[in-house]
Amino acid sequence: MSEQTQKRQVGVCLLCGLPGSGKSTLARSLSSGNSRKKFAVIPYDNIITAEAILTSLWKQHRQHLLENLEQFFLALLNFSTLGAPESSSTDGTWYHFVQSLEEQGLISSVRSHTDNLHYTVMISETDSVCLVLDDNFYYQSMRYEVYQLARKYSLGFCQLYLHCPVEICLQRNKERPVPVPEDTIRHMEKKIEKPNPEKNSWEQNSLTLDSSQHITAENERIIQLINQAMANPLRPLQEDSEIKEIDRTITAANILHQADQNLRRYISDTMKMVKGAVSAYDLRAIALEFQSAKAKVLEDLRQSMSEKNLQPINDSKSTDILAIFKEQTNHIVQRYVNKEKNCYS
Numbered sequence: 001m002s003e004q005t006q007k008r009q010v011g012v013c014l015l016c017g018l019p020g021s022g023k024s025t026l027a028r029s030l031s032s033g034n035s036r037k038k039f040a041v042i043p044y045d046n047i048i049t050a051e052a053i054l055t056s057l058w059k060q061h062r063q064h065l066l067e068n069l070e071q072f073f074l075a076l077l078n079f080s081t082l083g084a085p086e087s088s089s090t091d092g093t094w095y096h097f098v099q100s101l102e103e104q105g106l107i108s109s110v111r112s113h114t115d116n117l118h119y120t121v122m123i124s125e126t127d128s129v130c131l132v133l134d135d136n137f138y139y140q141s142m143r144y145e146v147y148q149l150a151r152k153y154s155l156g157f158c159q160l161y162l163h164c165p166v167e168i169c170l171q172r173n174k175e176r177p178v179p180v181p182e183d184t185i186r187h188m189e190k191k192i193e194k195p196n197p198e199k200n201s202w203e204q205n206s207l208t209l210d211s212s213q214h215i216t217a218e219n220e221r222i223i224q225l226i227n228q229a230m231a232n233p234l235r236p237l238q239e240d241s242e243i244k245e246i247d248r249t250i251t252a253a254n255i256l257h258q259a260d261q262n263l264r265r266y267i268s269d270t271m272k273m274v275k276g277a278v279s280a281y282d283l284r285a286i287a288l289e290f291q292s293a294k295a296k297v298l299e300d301l302r303q304s305m306s307e308k309n310l311q312p313i314n315d316s317k318s319t320d321i322l323a324i325f326k327e328q329t330n331h332i333v334q335r336y337v338n339k340e341k342n343c344y345s
């Protein structure tokens with residue numbers, strides 16, 4: 001497809017749950033299904049090796065895996081080849097990443113003498129693609145970084161939490177050729193932060209399933225969750241300029257609010273003084289004081305606005321403030337005139 005008019009639907013489905021809860025089993029079931037949607041499984045355990053997990057470089061490896069994912073998103077969205085990120089030479093994450101995609105038949109290396117870091121995506125351009133991230137994702141922060149990446153590229157995003165009683169996970173784990181240490185699973189059970197859509201609005205596309213039972217890709221709720229996420233991609237963060245404009249509006253509102261408060265205080269003080277005034281001289285002094293207070297509020301307002309490079313006069317709130325000034329000044333002048341009349345009558 002040389003001239004792309006239609007964007008490909010790309011989505012991410014995070015699988016989370018304790019070791020032994022059945023994430024990899026479900027991921028396999030998804031990728032072997034025969035729907036029009038292509039599932040690309042990203043098996044974190046195979047990509048970030050056990051040795052890396054035991055070292056302090058673990059976080060760095062996760063970061064590199066995110067960069068790899070970003071490259072894959074770009075290749076899928078732009079219908080381009082998959083290229084290695086700059087960090088690819090620093091550890092084996094990229095190697096394991098592309099190896100896993102190659103094994104699934106999703107990419108194929110570009111044969112070139114000069115460039116062995118590019119791969120052709122072997123997915124039909126008309127197919128939508130859902131990346132299934134197979135990891136425990138037991139901290140909310142681990143999921144949030146994927147969410148941010150998905151939002152950056154306006155992808156579909158959903159989470160599937162496989163809930164399975166720890167004793168069942170331990171039992172299944174024991175029967176594996178290379179079991180995870182029991183303490184690790186028990187520790188994780190205490191630490192795991194399940195998706196919490198009530199607290200985190202970004203986790204609203206989450207589903208909890210009881211995985212002590214057999215779960216397959218044909219599960220209606222899973223199909224619905226993924227379809228819905230793909231059909232409703234995340235809205236990307238607004239452009240920098242839009243964010244700056246919002247900040248400017250907030251700053252302007254704060255400055256105007258402050259000026260408004262000062263003005264109301266001056267008016268209230270002035271009105272008290274007007275009530276207590278006994279002579280025309282008092283009133284004249286009060287009126288002069290109010291005039292200079294008003295001028296000071298306006299001057300402070302003008303200065304704060306200009307320091308922040310804002311235009312108060314165009315803002316409806318500043319117009320309100322000026323209207324209050326006018327109204328209150330008229331009011332005081334009227335009282336002043338009335339009192340003066342009384343003094344001389």
Ligand SMILES: Nc1ncnc2c1ncn2[C@@H]1O[C@H](COP(=O)(O)OP(=O)(O)OP(=O)(O)O)[C@@H](O)[C@H]1O
Pocket residue numbers: 017018019020021022023024025026045135136172173175176180211212213214215
């Ligand atoms: N619903 C199920 N019923 C019975 N056994 C299951 C079920 N799901 C998975 N198993 C078995 O439990 C073991 C662990 O499953 P699996 O590898 O899918 O778990 P996992 O959540 O991916 O674990 P890990 O986080 O360690 O990768 C496997 O031997 C698998 O066959």
